[in-house]
Amino acid sequence: MTMQIPLATAGARSTSGTGRVVGLQMGPHSATADHPASGGGAGPSPLELMTGALAACSAMSARTHLERDGDPGDIEVVVTLDAGPPTLLYRRVLLGFRLDPAGAHRLAAALERTEVTMMLKPAFTIRTQIEHAGEPLT
Numbered sequence: 001m002t003m004q005i006p007l008a009t010a011g012a013r014s015t016s017g018t019g020r021v022v023g024l025q026m027g028p029h030s031a032t033a034d035h036p037a038s039g040g041g042a043g044p045s046p047l048e049l050m051t052g053a054l055a056a057c058s059a060m061s062a063r064t065h066l067e068r069d070g071d072p073g074d075i076e077v078v079v080t081l082d083a084g085p086p087t088l089l090y091r092r093v094l095l096g097f098r099l100d101p102a103g104a105h106r107l108a109a110a111l112e113r114t115e116v117t118m119m120l121k122p123a124f125t126i127r128t129q130i131e132h133a134g135e136p137l138t
Contacts, residue, residue: 007115051079051089054126057116058091065110073097089126097132104130104137 012022012033020035021042032043044052059077066072074096082088091111099107108128111117117126130137 047081050120051081054089054091054116054120055079057114058093058111061111061114062093062107065107086125087123089120089124091126091128093128093130095130095132095137099130099132099137101137 008027010024010026012024014020014022020037022033024031024033033046033049034042034044036045055077058079059075062075062077063072066075072095076094078092078094080090082090093107093111107130111128112126120126
């Protein structure tokens, strides 16, 4: 059996007396995660980290996709996790500029192919809404 090259690596360490607070090591980066049952004040929960990963990947991919036509300006992505049923990740992409309907559909299609989206799709329904000034671009 051959070993594959990992796409990413993370480690978590829980130390005595810290409750559910864990130190995370993600590549060269450090962070802290916490659980809502322990007060949730030391860092994001595991579910917040997951929604944050989808939001970050989506914002980076949206910028890459939209930069083909010049500087797109501000892009904000908000991801919420709804318990369901079914369990749903709702991704809102908020743009500081208006796209035509075809451009909005191309962006939504590009977001469906991001790494994090593809990894989460088997377990979650992901709905994407592209918006400008609070108005859905359909």
